[in-house]
Amino acid sequence: MEDLKQKPSEVNLSKSLLDIMKSNISDYFMFIALIVIMIFFTVTTDGVFISSRNISNLINQMGYIAVLAVGMTLIIVIRHIDLSVGYLAGFLGAFAAIAMSFWGWPIYAVIPAVMIMGILAGMLTATPVAKLGVPAFVSTMAAGLIFRGALLLVTMGTGTIVIKDPVFNAIGNGFIPDLPLGGLLPGRHKLTLVIGLIGIILSIYSAIKGRRTKLSYNFQVPSFGLFIAQLVLISGLIGYISWILSGYNGISWSLVILLLVVAVFQFITTKTPLGRHIYAVGGNPEAAELSGISVAKITYIVFAAMGLLSSLSGIMYASRLRSATTTAGLGFETDAIAAAFVGGVSAAGGVGTITGSIIGALVMMSLTSGMNLMNIDISVQYIVRGAVLVLAVIFDRITRRKK
Amino acid sequence: MEAPILEMKSITKEFPGVKALDNVTFSVRKGEVHCLVGENGAGKSTLMKVLSGVHPYGTYTGEIFVEGELQKFNNIRDSEHAGIAIIYQELALIPELSVYENIFLGNEVTSGLVIDSNESISQAIDILKKVGLDVNPLTKIKSLGVGKQQLVEIAKALKKQVRILILDEPTAALNETDSDNLLQLIRGLKEQGVTCILISHKLREVMEIADTITVLRDGKTVTTLDVVEDKVNEPVLIKHMVGRSIDNIFPKREKINIGEEVLRLEDWSAFSYALGRDILKNVNISVHAGEIVGIAGLMGSGRTELAKSIFGNPDHYRLSGRVFINGQEQKFHSPHDAIKASLAYVTEDRKGNGLILIDDVKHNISLANLQEITSGGVINENEEILVANKYRSELNIKTPSIQQKVRNLSGGNQQKVSLGKWLFVKPGIMILDEPTRGIDVGAKYEIYTIMNSLVEQGMSIIMISSELPEVLGMSDRVYVMSAGKIKGEMPIKEASQESIMALAVDY
Numbered sequence: 057m058e059d060l061k062q063k064p065s066e067v068n069l070s071k072s073l074l075d076i077m078k079s080n081i082s083d084y085f086m087f088i089a090l091i092v093i094m095i096f097f098t099v100t101t102d103g104v105f106i107s108s109r110n111i112s113n114l115i116n117q118m119g120y121i122a123v124l125a126v127g128m129t130l131i132i133v134i135r136h137i138d139l140s141v142g143y144l145a146g147f148l149g150a151f152a153a154i155a156m157s158f159w160g161w162p163i164y165a166v167i168p169a170v171m172i173m174g175i176l177a178g179m180l181t182a183t184p185v186a187k188l189g190v191p192a193f194v195s196t197m198a199a200g201l202i203f204r205g206a207l208l209l210v211t212m213g214t215g216t217i218v219i220k221d222p223v224f225n226a227i228g229n230g231f232i233p234d235l236p237l238g239g240l241l242p243g244r245h246k247l248t249l250v251i252g253l254i255g256i257i258l259s260i261y262s263a264i265k266g267r268r269t270k271l272s273y274n275f276q277v278p279s280f281g282l283f284i285a286q287l288v289l290i291s292g293l294i295g296y297i298s299w300i301l302s303g304y305n306g307i308s309w310s311l312v313i314l315l316l317v318v319a320v321f322q323f324i325t326t327k328t329p330l331g332r333h334i335y336a337v338g339g340n341p342e343a344a345e346l347s348g349i350s351v352a353k354i355t356y357i358v359f360a361a362m363g364l365l366s367s368l369s370g371i372m373y374a375s376r377l378r379s380a381t382t383t384a385g386l387g388f389e390t391d392a393i394a395a396a397f398v399g400g401v402s403a404a405g406g407v408g409t410i411t412g413s414i415i416g417a418l419v420m421m422s423l424t425s426g427m428n429l430m431n432i433d434i435s436v437q438y439i440v441r442g443a444v445l446v447l448a449v450i451f452d453r454i455t456r457r458k459k
Numbered sequence: 460m461e462a463p464i465l466e467m468k469s470i471t472k473e474f475p476g477v478k479a480l481d482n483v484t485f486s487v488r489k490g491e492v493h494c495l496v497g498e499n500g501a502g503k504s505t506l507m508k509v510l511s512g513v514h515p516y517g518t519y520t521g522e523i524f525v526e527g528e529l530q531k532f533n534n535i536r537d538s539e540h541a542g543i544a545i546i547y548q549e550l551a552l553i554p555e556l557s558v559y560e561n562i563f564l565g566n567e568v569t570s571g572l573v574i575d576s577n578e579s580i581s582q583a584i585d586i587l588k589k590v591g592l593d594v595n596p597l598t599k600i601k602s603l604g605v606g607k608q609q610l611v612e613i614a615k616a617l618k619k620q621v622r623i624l625i626l627d628e629p630t631a632a633l634n635e636t637d638s639d640n641l642l643q644l645i646r647g648l649k650e651q652g653v654t655c656i657l658i659s660h661k662l663r664e665v666m667e668i669a670d671t672i673t674v675l676r677d678g679k680t681v682t683t684l685d686v687v688e689d690k691v692n693e694p695v696l697i698k699h700m701v702g703r704s705i706d707n708i709f710p711k712r713e714k715i716n717i718g719e720e721v722l723r724l725e726d727w728s729a730f731s732y733a734l735g736r737d738i739l740k741n742v743n744i745s746v747h748a749g750e751i752v753g754i755a756g757l758m759g760s761g762r763t764e765l766a767k768s769i770f771g772n773p774d775h776y777r778l779s780g781r782v783f784i785n786g787q788e789q790k791f792h793s794p795h796d797a798i799k800a801s802l803a804y805v806t807e808d809r810k811g812n813g814l815i816l817i818d819d820v821k822h823n824i825s826l827a828n829l830q831e832i833t834s835g836g837v838i839n840e841n842e843e844i845l846v847a848n849k850y851r852s853e854l855n856i857k858t859p860s861i862q863q864k865v866r867n868l869s870g871g872n873q874q875k876v877s878l879g880k881w882l883f884v885k886p887g888i889m890i891l892d893e894p895t896r897g898i899d900v901g902a903k904y905e906i907y908t909i910m911n912s913l914v915e916q917g918m919s920i921i922m923i924s925s926e927l928p929e930v931l932g933m934s935d936r937v938y939v940m941s942a943g944k945i946k947g948e949m950p951i952k953e954a955s956q957e958s959i960m961a962l963a964v965d966y
Binding site: 342 | 793804813830836
């Protein structure tokens with residue numbers, strides 16, 4: 057036996073980094089696909105696609121779908137589905153509109169109230185799933201019908217409800233204010249550039265800190281050259297995006313919300329025990345239960361998070377339209393599910409990342425935006441988006457089977 | 460002597476790393492009841508799967524002759540065509556369909572494109588009479604008991620003009636009356652000229668019904684006996700089943716230091732809602748610090764159910780009785796509670812409910828004790844790497860890196876990951892369910908060595924095992940289970956393979 061003994065006192069991270077990159081090729085593939093799609097539309101629209109104005113619009117349009125995609129990712133990771141989120145978002149948006157326009161609630165009361173309602177709705181939908189093992193497909197479809205009815209009920213008397221609150225409407229339409237530095241960099245949104253710069257500094261700082269900690273543990277780290285190359289790539293990306301956004305109105309409030317949501321959920325899923333538990337339940341629920349993890353509790357938490365994100369989506373959408381309509385939320389769930397799958401979530405459970413789903417949402421929204429700019433008919437747009445969805449999932453399937 | 464209806468010659472079947480059947484020869488005379496006996500893993504089921512085409516021609520070596528004709532079955536359909544039908548322990552009936560629909564499933568009686576239900580029902584009534592089952596053919600399967608479902612399975616086989624009927628532990632889930640009825644039916648079928656092959660652990664019923672008995676052990680034919688001519692009795696059979704020499708594959712423990720009682724069960728019973736019957740009946744056991752307690756018994760005797768019922772009852776059995784940990788009575792509502800009370804359970808089915816196969820080694824090892832490496836709500840991934848590497852080197856887990864996905868590891872290394880995961884919980888009592896199933900001899904030795912060093916440090920181990928040499932080689936004391944009951948308890952010095960097996964087959 058002795059000769060078989062290995063002494064893994066040092067972890068060869070650079071070697072395993074290569075392994076990880078190879079084994080996660082599907083993640084990188086979607087990112088590369090996104091860039092290819094963007095370059096394609098930039099060429100076919102003579103640069104209009106990549107213009108500051110279009111990118112800014114694109115982000116605002118995808119915001120309310122992207123936050124749903126974040127929640128849907130976790131739902132699918134734990135092997136469920138949520139078909140109720142579209143109408144829940146619609147209903148909660150309408151509720152916010154009524155509370156402000158008819159009841160005169162102040163915005164700082166409306167938003168928390170709507171968010172709490174979202175959480176409760178999510179937990180209610182989860183109850184038959186977590187407690188009795190009712191398929192989420194059925195439970196959430198039923199909930200979706202109920203929310204749709206509720207939306208029609210509250211908008212019955214009035215039809216479309218116009219929202220006049222300027223602060224609320226800024227959520228979906230407004231941008232962060234600029235620094236009062238009149239003469240400097242005319243035509244550029246200075247605060248956006250400053251935030252981009254801060255972003256670059258923070259990412260460099262955390263990368264160096266992480267590398268130092270690894271070294272203090274005596275772990276091997278990627279070579280210095282590779283490390284610098286990574287930093288340059290990430291800094292360049294953040295810098296380029298900020299530069300583009302600064303050319304129009306800067307960072308929108310929608311983007312702020314989206315970035316916060318992504319940051320919080322990325323943190324929870326990758327850094328906390330809760331995140332680990334979610335992926336464990338998705339990877340093997342029985343093993344998770346026997347490891348002391350309550351599958352029912354995780355199910356409640358994930359559906360509650362989905363409810364919360366549905367409320368944000370509803371607020372963002374109502375704000376963007378400056379009104380609540382009877383058809384708000386129609387088809388949101390399909391777009392969110394599509395974004396999650398394009399982003400590499402596996403219906404078999406346990407696989408899928410927040411960042412992946414955001415890339416998925418960006419891919420789908422880029423297709424819509426690009427094809428709109430090219431004046432392609434809506435009928436063709438649907439066909440193209442359907443084809444991209446199924447091709448992405450087929451590709452994912454093939455790369456996973458190879459492993 | 461009459462020519463055999465079935466001859467299997469020199470059958471060898473290998474799975475990756477295991478020789479399940481090694482040059483097995485099996486010959487059945489026309490019209491007899493031929494019983495196939497042997498321990499778990501002796502190769503009985505594999506042999507029957509080769510015969511029925513589940514393992515198709517080409518995946519094994521050797522030849523199968525039915526009435527002198529060489530057969531090359533590619534699937535179950537082929538073997539059915541040759542008149543061979545197999546009835547598994549897990550019944551293959553569709554619960555939501557009616558009795559007659561199940562009988563004709565795959566062989567529907569049609570007129571034109573439409574199922575002729577009147578004709579089917581009238582044929583079904585005739586067949587049901589043959590098996591002595593008095594139910595309305597329109598009854599749904601799910602509303603029948605297991606015993607009657609079994610009869611429907613047999614009726615289904617008879618419908619296919621069966622010549623050789625294989626029954627894989629048909630009475631395992633039946634009560635005595637149903638078992639007797641079934642044996643009676645087998646006798647009746649024999650009179651009608653149907654040859655029966657019966658796999659069973661219940662030696663008493665084997666003795667009662669068999670004309671001929673073939674004993675398998677470790678994938679080899681040990682002997683074929685004529686019940687009358689060879690004057691077979693139960694002790695003879697047991698001797699053939701277990702007569703394996705215990706090689707010196709068990710490391711010696713340096714010091715045996717048995718301490719206070721750490722776990723006691725009093726009148727512990729469990730009822731399974733899913734199965735609709737009692738699975739544990741008045742179990743009383745006691746485990747001490749520094750002790751390895753073996754739990755022997757055949758598959759289905761309730762050993763895994765016992766482990767799960769103690770470990771927070773994740774399958775939600777209805778429990779009664781009392782459990783004491785370190786003298787304190789405990790009521791666990793979930794595995795989480797059991798883990799907190801210093802229990803660990805390394806499952807029998809690593810892939811099914813032990814590990815997250817799609818995740819890597821380090822995440823699997825840390826999963827059950829994440830709070831240990833979490834500070835301020837954040838997992839310290841660097842500490843996690845240290846922990847994983849510690850167990851990787853202590854348990855000698857052979858993996859290119861701890862970032863490797865667990866499903867890419869061999870069975871033995873997966874088992875070590877499982878062990879590492881539960882050692883990281885730092886338990887006082889560890890339940891190991893079939894700790895060395897399906898792993899090679901070298902890895903087995905390593906796992907035994909780890910077990911010894913754990914109990915030397917004062918841990919208690921409850922080892923559930925179907926391998927008698929392992930039970931005898933590793934335990935300090937052994938309980939034998941059968942049909943959900945503890946049939947006996949022995950210090951290991953007084954136990955032998957024969958004495959354990961005699962209790963295990965006592966129903």
